[in-house]
Amino acid sequence: MSKQLPSALLIVGLMVLATLFPVASLQAQSGSQQVSITLEPGDELRQGRTALLRVQGPDIVQAQATFLGTMIQLHPTNVGDWVGFLAISMDATPGESTLDVFTWTTLEQPPTITSRPVTVLYGEFDSQDIEISYSLEPLLDPELNAENFDRIERVHQRTTPERMFTSFVQPIPGPVISAFGGFRVYNTDQLTGRHTGVDYRAVVGTPVGAASDGRVVFAEHLPIHGNHVIIDHGWGILTGYSHLSEIMVVPGQLVRQGEIIGLVGNTGRVQGPHLHWEMAVNGYWIDAAQFLTLNIPLPAPE
Numbered sequence: 683m684s685k686q687l688p689s690a691l692l693i694v695g696l697m698v699l700a701t702l703f704p705v706a707s708l709q710a711q712s713g714s715q716q717v718s719i720t721l722e723p724g725d726e727l728r729q730g731r732t733a734l735l736r737v738q739g740p741d742i743v744q745a746q747a748t749f750l751g752t753m754i755q756l757h758p759t760n761v762g763d764w765v766g767f768l769a770i771s772m773d774a775t776p777g778e779s780t781l782d783v784f785t786w787t788t789l790e791q792p793p794t795i796t797s798r799p800v801t802v803l804y805g806e807f808d809s810q811d812i813e814i815s816y817s818l819e820p821l822l823d824p825e826l827n828a829e830n831f832d833r834i835e836r837v838h839q840r841t842t843p844e845r846m847f848t849s850f851v852q853p854i855p856g857p858v859i860s861a862f863g864g865f866r867v868y869n870t871d872q873l874t875g876r877h878t879g880v881d882y883r884a885v886v887g888t889p890v891g892a893a894s895d896g897r898v899v900f901a902e903h904l905p906i907h908g909n910h911v912i913i914d915h916g917w918g919i920l921t922g923y924s925h926l927s928e929i930m931v932v933p934g935q936l937v938r939q940g941e942i943i944g945l946v947g948n949t950g951r952v953q954g955p956h957l958h959w960e961m962a963v964n965g966y967w968i969d970a971a972q973f974l975t976l977n978i979p980l981p982a983p984e
């Protein structure tokens with residue numbers, strides 16, 4: 683019992699300090715003065731976009747974050763900080779929410795929790811009326827669409843802890859003809875949906891390169907996406923390539939950035955040949971064109 687007296691005094695002392703210096707003492711209690719959080723491009727993020735989350739602090743041996751119920755694993759880099767990707771669902775509710783970062787200096791002790799507000803803004807997505815030809819109208823069946831998208835979303839749930847990517851590049855040079863996230867109405871209200879990728883203009887047969895190093899985890903025909911390839915790049919980052927005229931890889935195959943994985947085509951539900959390029963981070967479809975603007979750090983040395 684006698685040991686409790688100094689602790690009680692310490693707590694009273696801290697409470698007095700908290701009254702006198704509220705910010706400083708709260709930081710002392712959580713240890714958060716030692717942990718800094720940086721978000722690139724910033725603390726305000728549009729729906730469907732991704733930020734690079736950097737955490738710095740002495741002697742961190744493990745780090746994680748949570749935002750809107752999603753766990754974000756953080757990984758050490760070659761410059762001594764910990765990084766991960768904060769991906770915002772295109773359906774996330776706009777407003778301010780709390781990003782919690784958990785850091786451990788020893789796994790025997792509970793983590794330090796450092797929090798900061800992050801604001802989700804409306805995505806500013808466009809609205810698109812799309813006219814699908816009569817012969818492809820069966821592809822507007824809602825059940826068929828749900829099955830097609832469910833199959834892809836199940837693949838997107840995988841998280842490979844190993845990092846295979848270093849950087850990401852556009853799979854083909856072509857110009858963007860349709861941006862990510864658009865609200866789509868097909869054949870005057872027969873079906874509504876969201877645009878889950880970025881469309882690039884290209885002619886049939888244009889070679890499609892892997893956006894980064896990774897492992898092929900899906901390579902088959904789907905009714906809406908047509909001939910579709912998904913590459914797992916590690917850390918919960920996957921890229922998808924749709925409507926291909928030809929698939930040139932098989933599941934399980936390791937590919938390098940720029941390696942030809944297939945050819946542009948017009949398979950599946952299309953108005954004409956193009957490449958539909960998708961990206962998923964931590965299970966969310968995100969804007970791949972915006973992801974390309976992030977300054978991705980190099981991996982930690984082995």
Ligand SMILES: [Zn+2]
Nearest residue numbers: 879880881958
């Ligand atoms: Zn598309």
